[in-house]
Amino acid sequence: MPEDLRTRSYPVGIAGVALEQLERNVADDEAPPLPPNARLSVIGQSTARLNGPAKVTGRATFTVDVKLPGMLHARMLRSVYPHARILSIDTGAAERQPGVRAIHVIEHPLGRAQELPGPGEPGDAHRRVRYVGDPIAALAAVTPKAAQAALERIVVDYQPLPFVIDLEDARRSDAPRVFDRPVRTEFFLGPAPQLPQHGNVHGPDTSASRGDAAAGLRAAELIVTGEFRTQVQTHCCLEPHALVADWRPEGLTVYISTQFTAGIREELAEAFGLPLNRVRVVVDAVGGGFGSKSRIGNYVLAAVELSRKAGAPVRLALDRHEEQIDSGNRPSTVQRIRLGARRDGTLTAVAIEAYGTAGVALGASVGNFAQSIYECAAFALEQSDVFTHAGPGCAMRAPGNVPGAFAYEQVIDELAERVGLDPLTLRERIDASPLRREQRRIGAERFGWSRRQPPGSSPGTLKRGLGMAQSHWPALIQINSSCEVRILRDGSVEVRSSVQDIGTGITTVLAQVVAEELGLSPQDIAVHIGDTDFPAGPPSYGSRTTASITPPARNAAYRALRLLMEVVAPSLGTTAERLIARGGRIGTLDASRSITFREAAAQLRNDQISAVASRSDDYGGFGRRMGDAAVGRMGLGGVQFAEVTVDTETGRVHVERVVAVHDCGRPMNPRQIESQVHGGILQGISYALFEERILDRHTGHMLNPNLEQYKILGARETPAIEVHVLENYQGNSATDAYGIAEPSIIATAPALANALYNAIGVRLRALPMTPAAVLTALGRVPCGSVPP
Amino acid sequence: MLEKTPSDRPDAAQRPEADTVGPHAVPLTLRVNGMTHTLSITPETTLAQALREQLDLTGTKIACDRGACSACTVWLDGAPVCSCMVLALEVGAREVTTIEGLTDREALHPVQAAFIEHDAIQCGFCTPGLIMSCVALLKRTPHPSEHEIRAAISGHLCRCGTYPHVLSAVLAAARTEEA
Structure with missing residues (x-):
């Protein structure tokens, strides 16, 4: 063993089921193994949010609340055509408007698939807009009103071009092309080989396939098939995308509502040719992101350009209409699934053909759900993106796996029915996860699964149904995640990282981790985050924040504490190794001598001691690593049970109750975890029953670009929810903790669909499951008289 | 409503x-x-x-x-x-x-305190508006049923999904007022 490694014993397994000790060889400067939560005093407790008082009093500063002296207000000019060539733009009249300080014309827009340079093909001399809302220009003026008035004086000479909005129309070989040339293939998780492109169809991507699915299907004793459709969903963050850009000769400062300060800094530095030390990105409170505030977009570049030109800070906040048409969305999918199985329910083959549209972007994927969740040696997945003249999709809470699970978990239920097994019994046979086995057991008991009746047997017009579905999400880790812990001479403690708190509660969790290590209480810890002047933290997406930043936070606290103990050990007549910090004191292991933490800090020679730690590799190694990201060996999961009532006269589906059983490694703050699981379930219900972006196929305009016609769930549609979280230890990091945002949304829509089937005996294979769709499925209204 | x-x-x-x-x-x-x-x-x-x-x-x-x-x-x-x-x-x-x-500078209203205690907050953007409606509800209906709370906040959208904790916070705040 190398000298800097040490053998240590970690708890592994599920608390309350089976916990064992596992020996790992771990770097010497890692904090020692943490016992299970039952033996900790701060971690695992439901510490109240440290930023709660600021948020309930309105004092929390969101980006839209930032006001700088001399700040200008910017607005963006957007295309009114779904596809057009811009022959000319005349900004002269706008420039002469009172109060206008700068105008920027967008020439190379981001946020869409990028065409590869073609050999010998002359580039189009004119920019093309490719969706309604495609940004063309931006201007900054002294008031928002002056900016809007001037914007209307910009004259754009459009040459409208043929366009295609409908997914099926876009697949036809004679459809108007969104892109003339092949676009660069991009994947959420790392580089990918260039995929073929025919017309508007980019793909198929078959890289997830394994084994011989054709042979598996031939060997099957029965085959279950199904075609599923999911809609486009928009993120609907309540705080719009917003920033204040402040360009000065000495550097650029950007206040921005973002899920990733450190990433925004890197992107800005690259876009404007600035060194990293001249770019600072700052955010306090973030009013929702759900994937859509992960990267810089055209609005960010425009505001920075305007600030540079005007020599003044520029505020740019999208309005609700802009949010709906151009801040990202969850792409649609069509999924055709063939499942080959034996009579005992075990799978011989899974074959999935999928396509969907992310508008002018890539990303209409069905994720890694079907390929990961159940055992099957023969798996074939062909998935394609179809370009349409519609606003770009982007990551949205559990991208791919949400539509993927909606389809796949229904097919699994259909298989269970075909082979005469209870849905839980079938999953016992084909799901190797020991976590989900325990989750099914707990969930079935709490939910009362034994009450479930045969499909369609519910009497009367108000029919009741029970259903369940499962979740799978990879355990993602941002390796480039660092955290500093400072102990100041007055005994106070600071945590510093650029990681941002978008409402998930990482502020509080960081205080808990550091307090546990230092023997203090979370209220003693000042958490300073959301600023790239601090060590670079992880993004708040991919459910990776907790897994990425809590181990470095604990290691930094551990190392800072060791330094403090070295200082105070002589005064306690011992050595640092024989000291322990607990209950606000530092003392000898036998508790015979101790001083308060404050007294200890007072012995510091200088004003502070500091330690910075970065995310080390998982002790058991990563499954995969791509750039700054890695995938843990064990995925995250969950099982959800839903009880619905369906009014067969009105078609209305009401969710009565959801029981959710999840895992996220070591649970750090149970109440905050419960909050996030509520959020996943409620967004899942909203997706399943209410939400749909509707584009007019004749104009390309969104018909419900607001929050009154684009329906999202409210308090009246909120069911009773019970959340149970397992404590699952793997001995993989200094905290062994993971996120839960994404695992908590994946199973909801299919659990509702399975419950709905159980209630009415007819399966709905398209989202959203509106009253119209239910009545159509029941044959209460003629097919085609209402939207599917 | x-x-x-x-x-x-x-x-x-x-x-x-x-x-x-x-x-x-x-x-x-x-x-x-x-x-x-x-x-x-x-x-x-x-x-x-x-x-x-x-x-x-x-x-x-x-x-x-x-x-x-x-x-x-x-x-x-x-x-x-x-x-x-x-x-x-x-x-x-x-x-x-x-x-x-809503209150004097330092003190929290019992509903605000209950929002923190019950974690009826995630991103916090909708939170001030929700609190204004919930406090107004308790002023006119000191002991609301869960149904009445849902009705009182039915116009509020919370994309993070804090509604279950908002319900429990308001019920708890109503009990505190009683005590």
Whole structure:
């Protein structure tokens, strides 16, 4: 063993089921193994949010609340055509408007698939807009009103071009092309080989396939098939995308509502040719992101350009209409699934053909759900993106796996029915996860699964149904995640990282981790985050924040504490190794001598001691690593049970109750975890029953670009929810903790669909499951008289 | 239901004297959180904009700007309204209460304390508006049923999904008041 490694014993397994000790060889400067939560005093407790008082009093500063002296207000000019060539733009009249300080014309827009340079093909001399809302220009003026008035004086000479909005129309070989040339293939998780492109169809991507699915299907004793459709969903963050850009000769400062300060800094530095030390990105409170505030977009570049030109800070906040048409969305999918199985329910083959549209972007994927969740040696997945003249999709809470699970978990239920097994019994046979086995057991008991009746047997017009579905999400880790812990001479403690708190509660969790290590209480810890002047933290997406930043936070606290103990050990007549910090004191292991933490800090020679730690590799190694990201060996999961009532006269589906059983490694703050699981379930219900972006196929305009016609769930549609979280230890990091945002949304829509089937005996294979769709499925209204 | 009172217009005596005002800025007196402010606003300015942009009371949030989400909820004479749907000029002599004026500087209202205790907060953007509606509910219905709480906040949109914890927080706050 190398000298800097040490053998240590970690708890592994599920608390309350089976916990064992596992020996790992771990770097010497890692904090020692943490016992299970039952033996900790701060971690695992439901510490109240440290930023709660600021948020309930309105004092929390969101980006839209930032006001700088001399700040200008910017607005963006957007295309009114779904596809057009811009022959000319005349900004002269706008420039002469009172109060206008700068105008920027967008020439190379981001946020869409990028065409590869073609050999010998002359580039189009004119920019093309490719969706309604495609940004063309931006201007900054002294008031928002002056900016809007001037914007209307910009004259754009459009040459409208043929366009295609409908997914099926876009697949036809004679459809108007969104892109003339092949676009660069991009994947959420790392580089990918260039995929073929025919017309508007980019793909198929078959890289997830394994084994011989054709042979598996031939060997099957029965085959279950199904075609599923999911809609486009928009993120609907309540705080719009917003920033204040402040360009000065000495550097650029950007206040921005973002899920990733450190990433925004890197992107800005690259876009404007600035060194990293001249770019600072700052955010306090973030009013929702759900994937859509992960990267810089055209609005960010425009505001920075305007600030540079005007020599003044520029505020740019999208309005609700802009949010709906151009801040990202969850792409649609069509999924055709063939499942080959034996009579005992075990799978011989899974074959999935999928396509969907992310508008002018890539990303209409069905994720890694079907390929990961159940055992099957023969798996074939062909998935394609179809370009349409519609606003770009982007990551949205559990991208791919949400539509993927909606389809796949229904097919699994259909298989269970075909082979005469209870849905839980079938999953016992084909799901190797020991976590989900325990989750099914707990969930079935709490939910009362034994009450479930045969499909369609519910009497009367108000029919009741029970259903369940499962979740799978990879355990993602941002390796480039660092955290500093400072102990100041007055005994106070600071945590510093650029990681941002978008409402998930990482502020509080960081205080808990550091307090546990230092023997203090979370209220003693000042958490300073959301600023790239601090060590670079992880993004708040991919459910990776907790897994990425809590181990470095604990290691930094551990190392800072060791330094403090070295200082105070002589005064306690011992050595640092024989000291322990607990209950606000530092003392000898036998508790015979101790001083308060404050007294200890007072012995510091200088004003502070500091330690910075970065995310080390998982002790058991990563499954995969791509750039700054890695995938843990064990995925995250969950099982959800839903009880619905369906009014067969009105078609209305009401969710009565959801029981959710999840895992996220070591649970750090149970109440905050419960909050996030509520959020996943409620967004899942909203997706399943209410939400749909509707584009007019004749104009390309969104018909419900607001929050009154684009329906999202409210308090009246909120069911009773019970959340149970397992404590699952793997001995993989200094905290062994993971996120839960994404695992908590994946199973909801299919659990509702399975419950709905159980209630009415007819399966709905398209989202959203509106009253119209239910009545159509029941044959209460003629097919085609209402939207599917 | 959330009371939306744009129809509850100030009587004639409180209206500006001329039938037509603007388009230029006009003077306006607003009573907000017990203080009287004299502002100069253009007539199309909403109460939400006046509070945020002129009085720096940024606890009132604008999310949809058309009365669909209730994030901008404040009280007019104690009744919750969407301040994005009220013109500042319409307010007249009515007293405006915002989240900043809910309690004295230091103390938390029991509903605010319960929101923290029950973690009825995630991103926090909709939170001030929700609190304004929940406190107004408890003022007129000190012991609401869960159903009444759902009805009182049915106009509020929370994309993070805090509703279950909002329900438990308000029920707990009502019990605390009782005790």
